[in-house]
Amino acid sequence: MRALIQRVTSAQVHVDGDLIGECAAGVLVLVCAMQGDTDDQPAKLAAKIAxxxxxKDDDGRMNRSLLDISGQALVVSQFTLAADTSRGNRPGFSAAASPEDGNRLYESFATEMGAxxxxxxxxxxxxMAVSLVNDGPVTIWMDTDA
Structure with a gap:
């Protein structure tokens, strides 16, 4: 699985103009299931992110986790994290999991984060329309295969 983690002071996601998810201080996690991802990866990725x-700690150093600050998470599926831009100008997404597998692994990841x-x-x-206030900015790329 691939994830792009953004430290935020707030984030929201809207569908058709309706607010469907939000978080206060914590992380916005854009997540993509890849072909070959297994059922154990969502739990491992969620634990790593948490x-x-x-x-920041009291000295201003990045030394605290989401768990330490009692932060929140907004988890958003984003298959475009699987983009292959190595050929031409149009990205390919064939490395993304099938929609069925992608949804199952996404839901599993969201459940694991929620725990x-x-x-x-x-x-x-x-x-979806996603808005956020990136804090720092701090943006981290994670891949369970790396």
């Missing part, structure tokens, strides 16, 4: 020390920190989600496969 423990990632990207929040660790307060979590809301976007809507798999929907055309």
């Amino acid at each position: 423990k990632l020390r990207i929040f 660790l920190v307060p979590t809301q989600t976007g809507q798999f496969g929907a055309d």
Whole structure:
């Protein structure tokens, strides 16, 4: 699985103008299931993100985790993280998991995050409008295959 983690002071996701998910201080996680991803990867990725020390301590150093600050998560599916831009000008997305596998792994990841920190989600496969206030900015790329 691939994830793009953004430290935020707030984030929201809308579908058809309706607010469907939001978070206060914490992380916005854009997540993509890849071909070959297994059922154990969502739990491992969620645990890693929850423990990632990207929040400031009292000395201003990134030394606290999402768990340490009692932060929140907004999890949004984003198959475009699978983009292959190596040929031509139009990205290919054949490395992304099938929609069925992608949705199952996305839902599993959101459930695993929700077991660790307060979590809301976007809507798999929907055309979403995501807004955020990036804190720092701090943006981290993670891939379970790396």
